[in-house]
Amino acid sequence: MPAAGQGKPAVPAARTDDAVPRVAAPREEGGPAGLAALGPAELLHRLRVRRASVEDSSITHVERVAARAGRTVPWPAWVPRSLREAYGFEPWEHQAAAASLAHAGQHVVLATGTASGKSLAYQMPALSRLLEDPRATVLYLSPTKALAADQLRAVARLGLDGVRPATYDGDTPRDEREWIRQHSRFVLTNPDMLHHAMLPGHARWAPFLRRLAYVVIDECHTYRGVFGSHVSHVLRRLRRLAAQYGSSPTFVLASATSGDPEDAASRLTGLPVTAVTEDASPRGAVTFALWEPPLLPHEDPDLPPTRRSALSETADLLTDAVVAGTRTLAFVRSRRAAEVVATMTRRSLDEAVPGLGRRVAAYRAGYLREDRRAIERALMSGELLALASTNALELGVDLVGLDAVLICGYPGTRASLWQQAGRAGRAGGEALAVLVARDDPLDTYLVHHPEALFGRPVEATVLDPANPYVLGPQLCCAAAEAPLRPADLEMFGGRAAHAAVEGLTRTGALRKRPTGWYWTHQGRPEVDLRGTGGAPVAVVESATGRLLGTVDQGSSHVMLHQGAVYLHQGASYVVDDLDLDDAVALVHAAEPDWSTHARDVTDLSVVSVREYVDAGPVGLFLGEVDVTNQVVSYQRRRIGTGEVIDTRPLDLPARELRTVAVWFTVSPRTLLAAGVEPPDVPGALHAAEHAAIGLLPLMATCDRWDIGGLSTANHADTQAPTVFVYDGHPGGAGFAERAYGTAAQWLRATREAIASCGCDAGCPSCVQSPKCGNGNNPLDKDKAISVLDAVLASLPNRAAADEPNAA
Structure with a gap:
């Protein structure tokens, strides 16, 4: 079961999760096809009977989270009367508890469920201080501009005199920035702006910093990996400058439910932090279904079975939801996927009801600001019935009136899963969430092991300030x-x-x-907080010069190489040229009947060993490695069948990375005793590597795209058969350390995921990887199980890091 409060609360319409009075959007009386709009329970029933029989149902598990009543408490005596009257209701118990700690000067993190009213917990002490002390200031930090804008609307609607809230970000006009520095007392910004503008220009912010009373860090669970490590130092820089100007602000953090909110918040801020985790908000009932797409028939019995793609399945479910009049948000894993799902859904809807496709749109980062705001307004007004979105809408924007959420592929962490599921639910009504499994080891494991989702706390947040x-x-x-x-x-x-x-x-x-x-230098240091490898690459239409969007540097070799197919708002383009020096990709509009898939080669060398476990014939290691990766070619595959048309070479520069890895070695004699003959070793290790990468997100707050791997029958540095899994960020992001510390549990889940898969020789549900640079060859599913059995037989059952040896 999720932590309390993960669903949308069953609250009166006058109270919402941003603690500002507002009337909820009305339910449409009829669906677009003339049907009565279906509620979540009715929609789930309709989806369940899409198959011919119960045995054919794609639903593997249904979890029901019961509704819960809330517990209010009187306003703390220190809250000014004007602020109480502006809200017009009593706070929940957890809001008052966190606010009172902050008012007393204790740094505090509130870690409760989606829509549990965390905003009020930090607004209460911050706004009280601003009302009582006309010179005090407050700084609010959020990971996204949309969240800051949403909070600005919430604070502004309270109508408090003298607070003068304002957003200060990359979209703020330059003529407004000076006014904000001089007059705003509640500045809402993001870590990037704090890092690039406010701290380097601290002399101009001296009056604001001198009077700084509170620093609010919203959605702090998002600060993980390299990004979180950078933000932890940005906050230390802020603390240092504030102290130089004579202030010592209290930090108030808001987080989704987390495995260790107190420790994570302390590592993020460098301060002792008290956690408030008991959620006293009301919650509407949530029905959560796990959905596995069906197997596709194969004419050739020798080919491995494949499942219908999660994108196609999500598009069909989204189509059904729109036809039923159910307002739905579909979360997908990538920008490209958002475009694909929206396009497929629009096409299906227009075939069923001409013109209905206009009520579906895609939403993702990389759109221009005015396009994003227009889509947000259309969804909130009801003009749009559904969106296919990346996790850009996971946080912050208060989406009123959604009935259902479709989650296309496990989002990487249980925290994100419940955050996305919590976007659905009307006041007092039941919400529906459906996780549609991708054809990969982790998703397949989860839909058949629901206890891994519903019976466990969410993950610990991983970041490493010492990187x-x-x-x-x-x-x-x-x-x-x-x-x-x-x-x-x-x-x-x-x-x-x-x-x-x-x-x-x-x-x-x-x-x-x-x-x-x-x-010692003239200019400021160039530091990229998000670890994307430099400025984003602009995607420009050659014929018109129109800027279509941007792609981060780290993804540009894969997404924007010459000949790549690039999707934007339902239209497809082919890349003519990628200029890495100027960070520009030139494209032309086209509708090819093929897709593109980049292929790469990777080399790895061990630099040093930090810790190791000597388990006899098995060794487990943690250390620094150098990784060299180069995209060398791409395949064109026929849309619909996946048939490979051809493979074309590319001339792109190699990328070098020094990072942290976990690796295990197995003696050849042990492999032979386990039945793994020398010719079988490469395929066995390769299959085990793929599955291990796929299952690591169970143990750490990472995504399989945050990590990489390499396997070899005899590595030059280890002189043994070896499987490496490494962090895909310079210096590491903490994921390899987490894998090392939970090695036995991690590899046991990996072994179970492979063994329980029903395929004969390996498939995307167990050992095939969508990011394999070798085209998933060679792979040996059965021998991978033998390898993992041999490793687990020798490896200590407890966490490997319990008894490390210093290297």
């Missing part, structure tokens, strides 16, 4: 803002920070003086 590829650049940023003093280094990590500063001094990036360490 040298994060720490060094962030120390340079801090030194450029104000000289680093020895006392500052304790805030940035103590011993690790001292070592980093010494290294930066040796290379000339910093210069030591009696008053501290100084940044």
Whole structure:
């Protein structure tokens, strides 16, 4: 079961999760096809009977989360009367508890379910302070612009005199920025703007920083991996400058339910943080279905079975929902997938009811700001009945009146799963969420092991502030803002920070003086918080010069190579040229009957070993590695059949990465004893590697696209058969450490996922990978089970990190 409060609360229409009075959008009286609009329960029944019989049903499990009444408490005595009257209702118990801790000066994190009213918990102390002290200021940080804009509307609607809330982000006109610096007392921004503009220009923000009373960090569970590690140092830089101007703000954090909110918030801020986790908000009933697409018939019995794609299945379900008048949001994993699902749904709807396709749209990052805002308005007004969206809509924007959520593929973490599911649900009504499994090991495992979703707490948030590829650049940023003093280094990590500063001094990036360490260059350090590898690549239509959107540097080699098919708002384009120096891809409109799939080659060498477990014939290691990857070609595959038309070479530069990896070795003698003959070793290790990558998100807050792998029958550095799994970010992101610490549990789930798959020789549900640069060849499913049996027989059952050896 999820943590309490994961569903939309059953609350009166006058109260919403942003704690601002508003009337909920009315339900449509009739569906677009003339049918009465179906509620979530009726829709699930209709979806269930889409198959010919119960035995053919794609639903593998239905979890029902019961409705729950809320518990209110009187307003704390310290809340001004004007603020109580502006809200017009009493707070939930958890809101008052977190707010009172913050009012008393304790740093606090509120980790409760979706729509549990976390906004009020930080608004209460922050706005009370602004009303009582006309000089005080508050800084609000969110991971997305949309969330900050939504919070601005919430605070502005309260109509409080003198607060003067304002958003300060990349969309803020320059003529407004000076007014905000001088007059706004409640500034809403994001970590990127804080890092790139506010902290480097801190002298212009001196009055604001001098009076800073509270720092609010919303949706703090999103700050994980490399991004979270960078943000942790941005917050330390903020604390340092605030102290220099004479303030010591209280930090108030809001999070989705998390496995360790107190520890994660402490690592993020560098401060002792108290957690409030008991959710006292009401919750409407939630019906959660797990859905496995059907197997497709094969004319050739020698081919491995494949399932209907999750994208096609989601598009069909979204079509059924729209025809039934059920307002629905479909979450998909990628920008391209959002376009595909929206296009397929529109096409099916127009065939059923001409013109109905206009009520469905795609939504994703990379759209221009005005396009995103127009789509948001159309959904809220009811002009649009459904959206196919990336996780850009997972957070923040208050989507009133949605009945159902379709989740196309496990989003990587249980926290994200419940966050997405919580976007559905009307006041007092039941919500429907459906997880549509992709044909990969993790999704297949989850739809057949519902206890892994519903019977466990959400994951721990993984971030590593000591990552040298994060720490060094962030120390340079801090030194450029104000000289680093020895006392500052304790805030940035103590011993690790001292070592980093010494290294930066040796290379000339910093210069030591009696008053501290100084940044030696004219310009500011160029540091990318999100680890995307540089400026985004602009996608430009050659014939018109029109900017279609952007793609991050890390994905550009795969998505925008010459000849790639690029999708945008339902239209397809073919890439003519990718200019990496100028970060521009030129495209032309086209409707090819094929799709493109990049292929790459990877080399890996071990740099150092941090820790290891000696388990006799099996060794488990954690350490630094160098990874070289190059996209060398792409396949064109026929749409519909998947037939490979041809493979075309590419001339793209190799990318080099120093990162952290976990790896295990097995002696050849042990493999032979397990029945794995030498010719079988490459395929067995390769299959085990794919499945292990697919199952790692069960243990850590990562996605399979955050990690990579390599397997070899005799690696040059280990002199043994070896399987590597590495973080796909410079310096690592903490995922390999989590894998090392839970190795026995992780590999046991991997073994079970392979063994329980019904295929004969391996398929996407167990050992095939969509990102394999070798075209999923060779793979040996049965021998992979033998390899994992041998490893698990030797590996200690408890977490491997319990008894590490220092290398």
